[in-house]
Amino acid sequence: MSKKASIGVTGLAVMGRNLARNLARHGHTVALHNRSEERTRALVDQFGDEGDFIPAYSAQEFVDALERPRQVVIMVKAGAPTDAVIDEFAPLLEPGDVIVDAGNAHFADTRRREAALREQGLHFVGTGVSGGEEGALHGPSIMPGGSPESYQSLGPLFEDISAKVDGSPCCTHVGADGAGHFVKMVHNGIEYADMQLIAESFDLLRGAAGYSPAEIAEVFRTWNTGRLDSYLIEITADVLAHVDASTGKPFVDIVADQAEQKGTGRWTVQIGLDLGVPISGIAEAVFARSLSGSSELRSAARDLGGPTRAPLADVSGFADKVEQALYASKVVAYAQGFNQIQAGGAEYGWDIDLGRVAAIWRGGCIIRAKFLNDITSAYEAEPGLPTLLTSGGFRKAVEEAQDAWRSVISTAVSLGIPTPGFSTALAYYDGLRADRLPAALVQGQRDFFGAHTYRRVDREGSFHTAWAEPGRPEVSA
Numbered sequence: 001m002s003k004k005a006s007i008g009v010t011g012l013a014v015m016g017r018n019l020a021r022n023l024a025r026h027g028h029t030v031a032l033h034n035r036s037e038e039r040t041r042a043l044v045d046q047f048g049d050e051g052d053f054i055p056a057y058s059a060q061e062f063v064d065a066l067e068r069p070r071q072v073v074i075m076v077k078a079g080a081p082t083d084a085v086i087d088e089f090a091p092l093l094e095p096g097d098v099i100v101d102a103g104n105a106h107f108a109d110t111r112r113r114e115a116a117l118r119e120q121g122l123h124f125v126g127t128g129v130s131g132g133e134e135g136a137l138h139g140p141s142i143m144p145g146g147s148p149e150s151y152q153s154l155g156p157l158f159e160d161i162s163a164k165v166d167g168s169p170c171c172t173h174v175g176a177d178g179a180g181h182f183v184k185m186v187h188n189g190i191e192y193a194d195m196q197l198i199a200e201s202f203d204l205l206r207g208a209a210g211y212s213p214a215e216i217a218e219v220f221r222t223w224n225t226g227r228l229d230s231y232l233i234e235i236t237a238d239v240l241a242h243v244d245a246s247t248g249k250p251f252v253d254i255v256a257d258q259a260e261q262k263g264t265g266r267w268t269v270q271i272g273l274d275l276g277v278p279i280s281g282i283a284e285a286v287f288a289r290s291l292s293g294s295s296e297l298r299s300a301a302r303d304l305g306g307p308t309r310a311p312l313a314d315v316s317g318f319a320d321k322v323e324q325a326l327y328a329s330k331v332v333a334y335a336q337g338f339n340q341i342q343a344g345g346a347e348y349g350w351d352i353d354l355g356r357v358a359a360i361w362r363g364g365c366i367i368r369a370k371f372l373n374d375i376t377s378a379y380e381a382e383p384g385l386p387t388l389l390t391s392g393g394f395r396k397a398v399e400e401a402q403d404a405w406r407s408v409i410s411t412a413v414s415l416g417i418p419t420p421g422f423s424t425a426l427a428y429y430d431g432l433r434a435d436r437l438p439a440a441l442v443q444g445q446r447d448f449f450g451a452h453t454y455r456r457v458d459r460e461g462s463f464h465t466a467w468a469e470p471g472r473p474e475v476s477a
């Protein structure tokens with residue numbers, strides 16, 4: 001009998017091809033399939049010597065090439081194509097077989113697909129994969145959802161090909177049905193926030209300190225040796241140091257200042273609203289991209305009055321202050337993201353280990369950072385932590401950073417440099433620590449115009465004031 005494959009990959013564009021190669025390079029026999037045959041042939045032609053591949057040119061041939069229980073990884077364009085591929089393969093599979101969707105699906109689609117395939121006795125595993133094409137080939141961060149049974153067979157394979165940090169695989173069973181894609185979604189949302197905060201730091205160092213992109217690249221390189229040590233800081237330094245070959249100008253100055261926002265960043269904010277979790281750092285990052293892309297609006301409003309940017313007279317110590325503001329804002333953005341995962345877990349019944357999530361983001365993915373070790377430690381020390389901001393190490397670091405944080409935002413405001421990420425992070429921090437919030441007044445307004453009632457600080461119950469007749473006491477509702 002001919003050799004069978006322990007896993008198969010269908011969808012061999014850049015991500016699927018690299019994931020298949022990664023599996024084969026780790027000694028696993030991989031069945032290959034793609035809607036159009038060329039990609040399958042090209043993979044075997046170019047990389048066939050990297051390991052054991054079994055190319056298949058029909059769905060049946062692909063399924064027949066797999067050991068039981070069969071494990072089929074789908075890596076196609078997210079959305080309708082994923083449903084089309086599931087519809088093609090599910091009838092050919094048997095109870096106990098596993099279908100993995102490793103594309104960027106919305107977790108609600110994953111929940112729907114998992115429920116439907118469970119009816120047929122199939123395991124459906126929505127899996128977050130982070131790290132882009134390089135990660136897929138050399139070791140991504142992998143976030144599988146689905147049933148614990150499916151992880152028994154799939155887990156060892158995925159752990160094998162994932163990134164490793166301190167010998168530990170960047171892959172864990174995140175939780176049931178859509179948990180993996182939910183966590184991947186929040187990961188991407190946090191990525192948006194992190195990038196925005198770094199971009200604001202650059203803008204401040206340029207606008208308020210008058211540094212050149214090359215000088216700012218050096219500042220980022222220094223930061224990358226400390227607590228901000230991360231992939232995003234590292235690549236930011238490289239991008240800022242890059243000079244455009246055709247003009248000799250800093251690369252950052254020849255790029256149109258209009259960023260894209262679509263997909264998972266937007267989903268994270270939408271779900272944050274649905275769950276009632278204030279993820280203002282991620283939301284501001286998505287909105288900042290929307291504003292950047294609103295070219296007609298920006299042209300129409302460019303002559304609005306306000307301060308012009310001029311470097312500060314004394315810039316000594318300013319870069320250090322920006323580092324502190326960036327660090328504190330970053331802690332807030334991550335704290336909000338982890339609270340969103342916590343809220344998603346509570347809503348959908350997933351038992352997500354937040355410390356493990358931070359641990360598997362330490363390698364392979366875009367937000368990999370030294371900082372994530374501290375998040376893992378915080379949740380290990382206190383699994384029920386209400387927010388990262390109250391954990392010992394982060395509390396102390398943010399309290400120490402806050403004078404600089406406030407000063408940097410004041411400078412930005414006085415010079416007219418927009419810092420939505422820094423500002424919303426500080427507003428969130430101050431909102432959390434406030435004794436009283438003006439929400440009390442909002443409740444009064446709501447009761448006035450809509451008889452929405454309010455609760456009192458001194459008595460139990462729900463109250464309404466008869467506003468139309470001044471002097472009439474409130475009544476219990």
Ligand SMILES: NC(=O)c1ccc[n+]([C@@H]2O[C@H](COP(=O)([O-])OP(=O)(O)OC[C@H]3O[C@@H](n4cnc5c(N)ncnc54)[C@H](OP(=O)(O)O)[C@@H]3O)[C@@H](O)[C@H]2O)c1
Binds near residue numbers: 013082
């Ligand atoms: N690119 C990244 O950095 C990255 C990172 C993480 C996750 N992802 C996710 O990974 C998945 C794959 O990404 P990608 O960039 O490699 O590929 P992609 O451009 O998103 O999709 C191309 C692949 O989908 C297949 N496909 C499209 N419509 C199909 C249909 N109706 N039926 C069957 N197959 C269909 C294509 O087959 P044909 O060759 O026949 O056209 C091709 O194999 C996506 O969900 C993406 O969001 C991508």
